[in-house]
Amino acid sequence: MIAAGVVTGIGFLGAGVILRDGGTITGLTTAATLWATASVGLATGYGMYTLAALVSVIIFILLALHHVPGWGQLKRASPPPPSQSQTVAGNSATEDQKSE
Numbered sequence: 001m002i003a004a005g006v007v008t009g010i011g012f013l014g015a016g017v018i019l020r021d022g023g024t025i026t027g028l029t030t031a032a033t034l035w036a037t038a039s040v041g042l043a044t045g046y047g048m049y050t051l052a053a054l055v056s057v058i059i060f061i062l063l064a065l066h067h068v069p070g071w072g073q074l075k076r077a078s079p080p081p082p083s084q085s086q087t088v089a090g091n092s093a094t095e096d097q098k099s100e
Helices: 002-017 028-045 049-067 095-099
Strands: 019-021 024-026
Touching (some): 002 028
């Protein structure tokens, strides 16, 4: 019963942290960290201390990877913007089909 309340509360908090500004989305790492921290808290509350400690270490390592030199080189290049010749959702007819 307590876990259901934690999941509901963290879900609302996580959703409130995620922000969209134009084409940029921020707060995803913060929201995921909130979920992970809630899971550690639940594991601790249920007496699973070894699991809580192990997950805490894993979370810390994953969050610290961002500061490793060369991490920026591992990012994928963003895909090119769609060109005018590609079909648009809802309008799949090409220029050749329209002229017939």
